[in-house]
Each structure stands twice: as C-alpha cells, then as structure tokens.
Amino acid sequence: MLIKKSADVGRAVTNLLEEEGMTNGQMAFDLNVSTQLVSHYKHDRRPMQQDVGKQAIQIYNDNPEFVGDLLHEFSGGYTSPVFRGKAIERHRLAVEANAEREIKEALQKIEEVCLAKPPAVTTAEEKESIESMMDELVEARAFIDNLIMMLEKEYNISIMQRIKRLIPKWKSKGWLA
Structure with missing residues (x-):
C-alpha cells in the first residue's frame, strides 16, 4: 500500500x-x-x-x-470507507446488526473454503472461492470499522487508546515482534 x-x-x-x-x-x-x-x-x-x-x-x-x-x-481505498449511503441506517443498533450479519457471513464462508492446498496449485474454481471469502471478510471488516468509529464517537472511547492498551497483550501472545 x-x-x-x-x-x-x-x-x-x-x-x-x-x-x-x-x-x-x-x-x-x-x-x-x-x-x-x-x-x-x-x-x-x-x-x-x-x-x-x-x-x-x-x-x-x-x-x-x-x-x-x-x-x-x-490510502487509495485500502482502508474501509465510512458508510453514509442512502441504504445505511446510521443508528448504532443498526450498524451493530449489520456488522453482526456480515461477520456471520464471513465465518460461514471461512468454513466453506479450504486453504489446505498451496496457492501455486489451486484451481481457478478454488481461487474464485478464496476471492469470494476475501469479499466477505472485507465487508465484515468495513462494518466492524464503521461500528468502531460510531462507538468511539458516541461513547467517547478512543480507538487508539484501546489499541495501545491491547498491544502488550498481543506481544505477550507472540502476535507482535
């Protein structure tokens, strides 16, 4: 990026x-x-x-x-856009419900797609399934990001402070170097 x-x-x-x-x-x-x-x-x-x-x-x-x-x-579209379209209800409960639905759809797609094969030997059909899974993950991420932005704004809870607070935990689990 x-x-x-x-x-x-x-x-x-x-x-x-x-x-x-x-x-x-x-x-x-x-x-x-x-x-x-x-x-x-x-x-x-x-x-x-x-x-x-x-x-x-x-x-x-x-x-x-x-x-x-x-x-x-x-970022040229690498990060999630803020959803403000006509079809989006911008109340926190509606955004939460959309995020929950998208997370469930992404989890279902994760269960359906097998990533056991090395990428170099996947078929066109398998690659299409992986792309579909990525689409579901990106949609879930976008709704999660929008929900987090809304929670920060409405409850005055800093995203950055939450991340800073979690970094030691992530380091202790070996997720960060």
Whole structure:
C-alpha cells in the first residue's frame, strides 16, 4: 500500500464542517491554510496534500469518521470507507446488526473454503472461492470499522487508546515482534 501524496477530500471536509458546525475560516485557522484553500478542498477543486492531511488527522482526531474518510482517501481505498449511503441506517443498533450479519457471513464462508492446498496449485474454481471469502471478510471488516468509529464517537472511547492498551497483550501472545 502506498500513501498518496495528495487526495480529494471534499466529502470529508464538508461532513466535518457540518458535523462540527465549523466555518471554512475556522478550519483554515486550525490547518494554517487560507480560507480559499479550504473552499477548494471542500469542492474538490484542489487535492489536500499529505502533510496537511496528517495535520488534519492530528487536529481532528476526536472525529473518527473524518479520520476514516482521510485515511480511506490517502490510502487509495485500502482502508474501509465510512458508510453514509442512502441504504445505511446510521443508528448504532443498526450498524451493530449489520456488522453482526456480515461477520456471520464471513465465518460461514471461512468454513466453506479450504486453504489446505498451496496457492501455486489451486484451481481457478478454488481461487474464485478464496476471492469470494476475501469479499466477505472485507465487508465484515468495513462494518466492524464503521461500528468502531460510531462507538468511539458516541461513547467517547478512543480507538487508539484501546489499541495501545491491547498491544502488550498481543506481544505477550507472540502476535507482535
């Protein structure tokens, strides 16, 4: 994965300004850029540069959806997008139910797919099954990520603090070097 040098962040900036009740001027002040540049970001007339994106993540780290939007854009889609579509109910119980359903579908697919064969000798059909399993895992991950963002926002529980707290446990299990 390559972090892009710049990214179009119009939707992310617009959502942040609306959610936080901020003006372009306030964001410009926070990021030490011109109000006009914030307007350009907002309307996707200019991409946000990587250094400004990093600064924005540090400044607005209390808004997990904004951080998620920026990470998604700067990673070229490697991280999960924030689900805001028309068909998504954005209440925590609905997101939790969707995450649970997607996790169950992913677990079912894991049970169906056999990974015993070395990758070099898998058939086209087996590879297609593995791709289908990966799709289910990615969908589950996306709903898990969206649920975590929502929980962080609504309950004011830091994702980063949770990860930092878990790292010693992961190290003790030998999962991290």
